[in-house]
Amino acid sequence: MSEPPRFDRGHTDDLMSFLAASPTPYHAVANAAERLEKAGFRQVAETDAWDGTAGGKYLLRGGAIVAWYVPEGAEAHTPFRIVGAHTDSPNLRVKPRPDSGAHGWRQVAVEIYGGPLLNSWLDRDLGLAGRLSLRDGTTHLVDVDRPLLRVPQLAIHLDRAVNSDGLKLDKQRHMQPVWGLGEDVRDGDLIAFLEETAGLPDGSVTGWDLMVHPVEPPAYLGRDRELVAGPRMDNLLSVHAGTAALAAAAGRGPELPYIPVLAAFDHEENGSQSDTGADGPLLGTVLERSVHARGGSLEDRARALAGTVCLSSDTGHAVHPNYAERHDPTHHPRVDGGPILKVNVNNRYATDGSGRAVFAAACEKAGVPFQTFVSNNAMPCGTTIGPITAARHGIRTVDIGVAILSMHSVRELCGAKDPFLLANALTAFLEG
Template identity: 85%
Template sequence: MSAPLRFDRGHTDDLMTYLAASPSPYHAVANAAAKLREAGFRELSETDAWDASAGGRYVVRGGALIAWFVPEGADPHTPFRIVGAHTDSPNLRVKPLPDTGSQGWRQVAVEVYGGPLLNSWLDRDLGLAGRLTLRDGTTRLVNVDRPLLRVPQLAIHMDRSIHADGLKLDQQRHMQPIWGLGDDVAEGDLIAFLEDEAGLESGSVAGWDLMTHSVEAPAYLGRDRELLAGPRMDNLLSVHAGTAALAAVAAVDDLPYIPVLAAFDHEETGSQSDTGADGPLLGTVLERSVLARGGSLEDRARALAGTVCLSSDTGHSVHPNYAERHDPTHHPRAGGGPILKVNVNNRYATDGSGRAVFVDACERAGVPFQSFVSNNSMPCGTTIGPITAARHGIRTVDIGVAILSMHSARELCAADDPFLLAGALAAFLRG
């Protein structure tokens, strides 16, 4: 086993910058692509012919990114090593007719995306970000990263039952944010405001994919600053770690595998989209990579048969106030390194052979790891892991970083765990 890694807070500092700059999947992809370009990767268009040259390249489609590095001398049947992650997080997303309001308040009509902890979005200063589609078909990213919206909670004086019955929120009636005063709600106000924010001509926007985000910056927490609090760690923490790992191994000679980063959108809602893990994007990219190197469908089958994917997503650290909710013999702790997720009902894709691959990577990187299983009395969540395994016939292992407050507007992890994850991912990609 290698010597333990020396902790580097520079990785976590960079993660904090990445989280703050990536309030939507589209921003997350753009920022990851920028990091890859700095490492020498070049963007490919899906509509162009692809060549067989060695080097790094990536494809962007909406809120998804597939990036890979072809080593010198790679054969058409060379297997892939894939780090899978997702770019989306639960939040509140703007409806097609966004301008609404009543009782002298101007509001924005939103729909709940994924499964957020709704109470964590109450009385929080929110910005607005996403993608604007113009009438000519081009897109423009927009990010109003200042206090713009707020979902106000009902005062305790008007709901005395909350202490006895708990907070009960109706997603339609109680989660519509306010953003101004006035009874005259005009259709088109919000989009006109965003056109001005983005420096666009009035009336140029034909479509939008917009979402709210907390404007509170990521921060170190605790007596010794050993904790990290921030938004969208589920699952931009893994996207950032995978990007760093791929950029690092691209400088390694004689790679036995083709390292890949697959960052998908729409995991929080089932992955069934053209940019989700249950769509064709990854399979198409891998096949085109094989064919560009002169390979056949036989070579593609051989390559996938030797391919392994680490599906990296955040998992549950044992909660000090709710320890009974966890399996009594499996208590992953923040600061203990990445977790290996297991579920015999295939909610996670890990099996014994996959565990061996992950153990090998951690040992070579000098990274400690932990195991996670759900309490038998509680339903288990899932990831892109089983989808990737079933759709492509790829051996897949589910891993991640243990956090608290998953699906909150602001989540919590140990400040050194992202660095440990990146180290394990880099060792895995090296093969």
Template identity: 85%
Template sequence: MSSPLRFDRAHTDDLMSFLAASPSPYHAVANAAARLEEAGFRQVEETAAWDGSAGGKYVLRGGAIVAWYVPEGAAAHTPFRIAGAHTDSPNLRVKPLPDTGAHGWRQIAVEVYGGTLLNTWLDRDLGLAGRISLRDGTHRLVNIDRALLRVPQLAVHLDRSANTEGLKLDRQKHMQPIWGLGDVEEGDLIRFVAEEAGVDAEEVTGWDLMPHAIEPPSYLGRDRELVAGPRMDNLLSVHAATAALAAVAGQDDADIPYIPVLAAFDHEENGSQSDTGADGPLLGSVLERSVFARGGTFEDRARAFAGTVCLSSDTGHAVHPNYAERHDPTHHPVANGGPILKVNVNMRYATDGSGRAVFAAACEKAGVPWQSFVSNNAMPCGTTIGPITAARHGIQTVDIGVAILSMHSARELCGADDPYLLANALVAFLAG
């Protein structure tokens, strides 16, 4: 029998605030951590010895966060229930030597990150965000959330074929934003960023900076049944999983048969191969240390992993009304139809029949509708952290998400109900 929904449209309101406040992976994990702190979680350092006490804990590493809740009296071999996601989005990233320009224009040298839709970054007011690394080894978050940069498109008078043959963009030549007039000065950008951050430019020894669209998320449509905003892929899932973990941690410990976990990784959009990516050791290390901190043995670790299930939550494709032929003819996920189960028999998604049953049970318990997604056989299928998580850690993994339009655009579109439907399904899953 299904339970009443815990989250409603207020969750979507909060998602829009989360998106606006998280212009980089580093901001996203800081904001997720702040929400968990409010729910009673505490940060533990990887360099410190861990204890096996009950309660909520989390680890921050760069643009990744792993958080878990240990119910009172949990055995060392207690399996985990993991909500997995990623914090990065396709965008533009500032190069090591950022100051460039030509013909009287000052520009910023950027590199294309992930599979972004380049044209969506044109003629858009952009801010600049990320983190700077200081000489003493600390980091400082930076968010210059005002119109600072712009990638200007060539006027149609100088590119008559743009509307007939399609826009052709060179990733190196055409994507460098302008931010002023005058001669190029070495060190100019970092001096400006340091001033904005309130530090001496001489103390800045490294940076991870990225432009972001400054237009805030908004409801869209006659009945406000849609949401438009940046970085839904995949901060929508990070936000839902964070809310779900906090909600489960607020329940009676006796009602939590598993150890619920949030694992939000960086660098999914370029292959996950980093110390903060899903293909790195972070998740396995945290789970193992949790077992051992509770007095467990390698046998307990093996038992816990054998009973563990991960829902890898990432956005998927809603059927596009203008390009319906690009989708599988019998699988047309729609906005506000509930979360999607993502299936690919070639294991680009990790879902199998057993995983489908786990997901269906969680949605039924939560009273949430759900949909199935498969790619058109003639179109290449994307992938997620799901297969990586399953293969690296030997744990059952199921790929799910929310159906959206304009994936990998600077501004994406989803149904206004789907974020909270996903969060409710994750609560039911994490709580067992």
């Protein structure tokens, strides 16, 4: 294998900007689309007829984006190379009746989304962002990116055993943030505040998908700034790298032997079963329509998918210096050691030997080292969109990612080089 590519801190700087500007899946896909537009991609609507012309295209559906590049001369049965990722992260989401409060405090009623480390949300300056649905049928993104909310922790004087017995949080009683003072809690106050903030007419918002986010920006950390701390790395780090890789691959134009694709889904953190999740029909519909737009038949579609490979890119666990015994003793992925190949024989990850060979070839071409992650047998691992993609579409799928610490915390931690190494590996994979 050749020497790893020289670290480009500009990529990591851009990742940090992407994380800060993407407090929700809706913002993340809008920002990915903006980057693709600059690379010459154009948006297509699902309700329009698609043409088979060459070039970059993308569609947005809620918090999901699927983008692809058709090279000049691509045949109807040309296989796809897919980078799969997800746009959602565990967090606190606003309930349908958000206005709450007690004992002189005004609060916002929230529901727990996914599996966050609840303690990491305590005593943080929190903003509020998401999608507002308007009376006229349109939607509007909103982002209150300033200290607005806080989930206050109980003082140690009222919980003397917290440091010896551990912190125990009730999801319903203990996780409701405060956002002001007042005895008179009125329905509609929060939405009225957001209408005013977004410059929308009073009473124009009839639906909302809102979530809480930390307002502290991503930052370099360490003596030599060799680490990055920030929110939502699981899994916007992969979305960012996949977007950069697709734009780079599209630059090769007619030389591409495959059709490169980015598929970033919502709702991975709670099972992927939605119209924007990996367990829905979105990806399969896009691939099928792309084949048909180029004059392809059912036979062409089957041929294309038979030669297709997907890299399911999601963050994984770096060996923790304080809890090394929780990891498999022979597999200790390290930050800045290059992307990880995830393996689980019970199909919690989709990787098999043939998939490993595809990823190894891409890393060798890119000059990028890679590591292998296997979970400790006594600690069953999580899962990804990888097995779902493989089973739903019959596509050979490989699970990979970047090793991080503090997964599902408000602020996660990765090496400053790894995002750049991942983007290089994904670019080599998409280029074939």
